[in-house]
Amino acid sequence: MAERITDIGPPKYDEMWPDIIKDNYGKWKYHEILEPGVLKHVSETGTELYTVRCAGTRLMTTLHLENICKIADEFCGGFFRFTTRNNIEFMVDDASKLEPLKKALADNGALPIGGTGACITNIVHTQGWVHCHTPAIDASGIVKAVMDELFEYFGSHKLPAQVRISLACCLNMCGAVHCSDIAILGVHRKPPVIEHSHLDKMCEIPTTIAACPTAAIKPAKVDGYKSVAVNADRCMFCGNCYTMCPAMPLADADGDGIALWVGGKVSNARSMPKFSKLAVPFIPNEPPRWPSTVEAIKKIVEVYAADANKYERIGEWAERIGWERFFEKTGLEFSHHHIDDYRFAMTTWRNSTQFKFTD
Amino acid sequence: MAKEHPTPMLDELEKGPWPSFVTDIKAAAKAGKDACADLLGQLELSYKDKEGHWKHGGIVGVLGYGGGVIGRYSDVPELFPGVEHFHTLRVNQPASKFYKTERLREIIDIWNRRGSGMLNMHGSTGDMVLLGAFTEELEPIFAELTAKGWDLGGSGSALRTPSCCVGKARCEWACIDTQDICYTLTMEYQDELHRPAWPYKFKFKVDGCPNCCVASIARADCSIIGTWRDDIRIDAEAVKAYAAGEIAANGGGHGTDDKLDIQKDVVELCPTQCMSWDGSTLTINNAECTRCMHCINLMPQALRPGTDTGATILVGAKAPILEGAQMSSVVIPFIKMEAPYDDFKEFIEKVWDWWDENGKNRERLGELIQRLGLAEFLKAVDLEPVPQMIKEPRSNPYIFYKEEEVPGGFERTIDDYRKRHAR
Numbered sequence: 001m002a003e004r005i006t007d008i009g010p011p012k013y014d015e016m017w018p019d020i021i022k023d024n025y026g027k028w029k030y031h032e033i034l035e036p037g038v039l040k041h042v043s044e045t046g047t048e049l050y051t052v053r054c055a056g057t058r059l060m061t062t063l064h065l066e067n068i069c070k071i072a073d074e075f076c077g078g079f080f081r082f083t084t085r086n087n088i089e090f091m092v093d094d095a096s097k098l099e100p101l102k103k104a105l106a107d108n109g110a111l112p113i114g115g116t117g118a119c120i121t122n123i124v125h126t127q128g129w130v131h132c133h134t135p136a137i138d139a140s141g142i143v144k145a146v147m148d149e150l151f152e153y154f155g156s157h158k159l160p161a162q163v164r165i166s167l168a169c170c171l172n173m174c175g176a177v178h179c180s181d182i183a184i185l186g187v188h189r190k191p192p193v194i195e196h197s198h199l200d201k202m203c204e205i206p207t208t209i210a211a212c213p214t215a216a217i218k219p220a221k222v223d224g225y226k227s228v229a230v231n232a233d234r235c236m237f238c239g240n241c242y243t244m245c246p247a248m249p250l251a252d253a254d255g256d257g258i259a260l261w262v263g264g265k266v267s268n269a270r271s272m273p274k275f276s277k278l279a280v281p282f283i284p285n286e287p288p289r290w291p292s293t294v295e296a297i298k299k300i301v302e303v304y305a306a307d308a309n310k311y312e313r314i315g316e317w318a319e320r321i322g323w324e325r326f327f328e329k330t331g332l333e334f335s336h337h338h339i340d341d342y343r344f345a346m347t348t349w350r351n352s353t354q355f356k357f358t359d
Numbered sequence: 360m361a362k363e364h365p366t367p368m369l370d371e372l373e374k375g376p377w378p379s380f381v382t383d384i385k386a387a388a389k390a391g392k393d394a395c396a397d398l399l400g401q402l403e404l405s406y407k408d409k410e411g412h413w414k415h416g417g418i419v420g421v422l423g424y425g426g427g428v429i430g431r432y433s434d435v436p437e438l439f440p441g442v443e444h445f446h447t448l449r450v451n452q453p454a455s456k457f458y459k460t461e462r463l464r465e466i467i468d469i470w471n472r473r474g475s476g477m478l479n480m481h482g483s484t485g486d487m488v489l490l491g492a493f494t495e496e497l498e499p500i501f502a503e504l505t506a507k508g509w510d511l512g513g514s515g516s517a518l519r520t521p522s523c524c525v526g527k528a529r530c531e532w533a534c535i536d537t538q539d540i541c542y543t544l545t546m547e548y549q550d551e552l553h554r555p556a557w558p559y560k561f562k563f564k565v566d567g568c569p570n571c572c573v574a575s576i577a578r579a580d581c582s583i584i585g586t587w588r589d590d591i592r593i594d595a596e597a598v599k600a601y602a603a604g605e606i607a608a609n610g611g612g613h614g615t616d617d618k619l620d621i622q623k624d625v626v627e628l629c630p631t632q633c634m635s636w637d638g639s640t641l642t643i644n645n646a647e648c649t650r651c652m653h654c655i656n657l658m659p660q661a662l663r664p665g666t667d668t669g670a671t672i673l674v675g676a677k678a679p680i681l682e683g684a685q686m687s688s689v690v691i692p693f694i695k696m697e698a699p700y701d702d703f704k705e706f707i708e709k710v711w712d713w714w715d716e717n718g719k720n721r722e723r724l725g726e727l728i729q730r731l732g733l734a735e736f737l738k739a740v741d742l743e744p745v746p747q748m749i750k751e752p753r754s755n756p757y758i759f760y761k762e763e764e765v766p767g768g769f770e771r772t773i774d775d776y777r778k779r780h781a782r
Contacts, residue, residue, distance in 0.1 A: 117612030
């Protein structure tokens with residue numbers, strides 16, 4: 001075999017920098033958001049860098065990427081970048097290039113400008129039905145439906161603070177949605193259906209048994225086959241057994257759907273980082289536009305926007321007013337599903353007479 | 360005549376102001392990419408069935424690597440032969456995802472010829488994802504990628520591709536060289552990245568400051584978060600300008616006319632109440648500051664992080680599977696991060712040794728620390744316990760003393776005891 005090249009790692013990052021970045025690396029002094037989606041950074045030398053941020057679909061074809069490259073070629077010397085949350089940033093070194101750049105983006109039609117400041121920026125999401133083998137929901141379709149509805153918040157600075165929405169198509173949470181202002185999570189509600197005739201051929205039984213967080217799986221002989229049995233009372237449908245064993249699928253059109261979580265944050269500003277908490281236990285899948293999910297998220301955002309103090313994230317707002325007030329103001333139903341019953345459950349119970357009366 | 364399936368449900372997602380992935384993929388299908396047409400066809404079926412149509416995994420890869428390629432097969436290949444195989448390749452991104460179009464077109468060219476033309480820019484970990492290749496194309500794609508200077512990212516029970524925030528390349532708050540740290544770790548640990556040999560996955564994320572824009576605290580086995588240990592720099596004139604309404608609050612994040620109320624929005628929201636404002640001078644008691652970034656976020660032209668910078672190291676974050684979600688917790692309050700980062704490498708290699716030795720199959724570092732205890736972890740990696748590692752000391756009294764900590768050890772006889780105490 002000819003000399004194979006391996007273990008070379010990624011290209012060195014500074015190969016991908018325009019001169020203005022190279023020359024001002026580590027020298028940036030402050031920034032201003034000039035308008036939604038347009039940033040200006042000023043360096044200690046007085047150099048000004050302008051960035052226009054656009055929505056990225058994350059799931060895109062080489063056609064769309066080529067169009068992005070063309071715009072970067074025309075206005076940005078062939079340089080651009082992607083943000084952590086899948087947006088696209090075009091950087092120019094001269095304010096006079098901004099209007100022509102913005103016009104080119106508008107002409108493209110699929111690169112709306114926004115995602116800065118107190119806004120709803122892009123929704124971090126996973127593969128869903130486009131590619132995942134363990135999804136309970138789609139991803140890209142729900143993101144499109146939600147961002148269509150909340151689009152006014154993408155290109156504006158109307159909210160009390162930034163609202164980070166993320167989506168995971170199952171409990172594996174590829175991308176860690178467990179600390180988001182609003183998290184859209186795919187969930188199953190039925191235990192796995194087991195293909196006993198094939199399980200031992202496709203799966204390693206001890207690994208499958210060990211995969212269950214609640215020890216709900218045990219070895220069993222079924223119909224003469226060496227297989228496993230699932231204690232349905234212990235199963236909480238996380239799907240980790242299926243991750244280890246293809247003969248135990250969970251997907252089900254009636255059982256699967258969306259759980260909505262609120263109040264997480266990753267930043268250390270003001271309050272410590274927080275986990276997202278359950279707001280709505282279950283909304284069925286409603287392809288192609290998931291109207292009930294979209295409506296529920298919109299409601300949460302609008303109640304928060306009207307009630308929270310400036311700079312308060314959703315979780316900080318909910319904690320200040322109390323979760324009983326959160327459910328009252330949003331009109332979301334509270335049920336036994338909201339009460340934790342896993343490890344550390346009692347750390348979430350109210351061990352105090354400090355509570356508010358609600359309707 | 361390009362391949363096309365009727366997609367009445369997906370067509371609904373072409374409406375609306377947010378960019379439509381359906382429109383994009385349809386255009387690629389029309390341009391002759393059968394895989395795109397079949398992907399839409401299969402997706403439409405999934406929308407109808409409300410269930411996905413991908414088989415479980417399948418081991419594929421490139422020779423010599425144990426990861427970087429995720430196997431995927433359609434479970435309805437007779438209907439959608441273009442996606443019968445739909446494997447993905449993770450391509451290690453340049454740090455902070457800056458691209459030169461000339462280089463990116465190398466990927467576009469290879470992928471158009473040998474793959475579906477579909478991408479994720481980017482996957483959650485940070486890699487570029489080439490979405491949808493047939494098995495026989497994997498080796499040729501890999502050969503072409505590496506010939507152009509690109510390599511695969513990590514997958515499986517290995518070091519996953521490190522990623523970082525925009526850092527010093529474009530952010531005034533970056534306290535550490537996030538790109539260089541990310542790149543150095545990626546290059547140093549190529550073997551760990553490409554050849555899974557650990558109990559489970561391990562992720563580094565590098566944040567330039569406590570704002571945590573790459574969410575390291577939520578999802579990294581090892582979070583490297585830039586910080587400072589001296590005083591916040593204050594430009595007193597700029598403070599006055601904010602007070603007079605000459606500079607918009609929060610860098611304009613609430614609008615360019617937004618006036619800052621220093622007392623209400625800055626001083627009163629400080630979590631440690633270490634600031635005071637007398638109407639003309641802003642004072643910070645830096646010893647009592649926890650470097651939360653709130654005041655700096657609100658007054659970027661007046662306040663900046665200190666200059667004695669380094670990183671806080673936290674370990675153990677993960678998503679719920681298996682034992683529940685965890686955020687990473689502080690184990691090194693402050694470490695200078697200066698290239699080549701030998702102190703840090705020495706630390707992380709001790710971490711890996713302990714985790715590799717003690718971790719069960721598929722046990723993340725955070726879960727192992729939960730199982731064996733944080734104090735055990737600290738001992739294994741030669742770190743002294745300090746209060747910065749805890750929110751509060753234990754409240755349960757079940758303390759496991761070791762024999763050597765107690766005078767006389769654990770050996771004693773009942774006869775001796777009975778000399779003093781009758782039955």
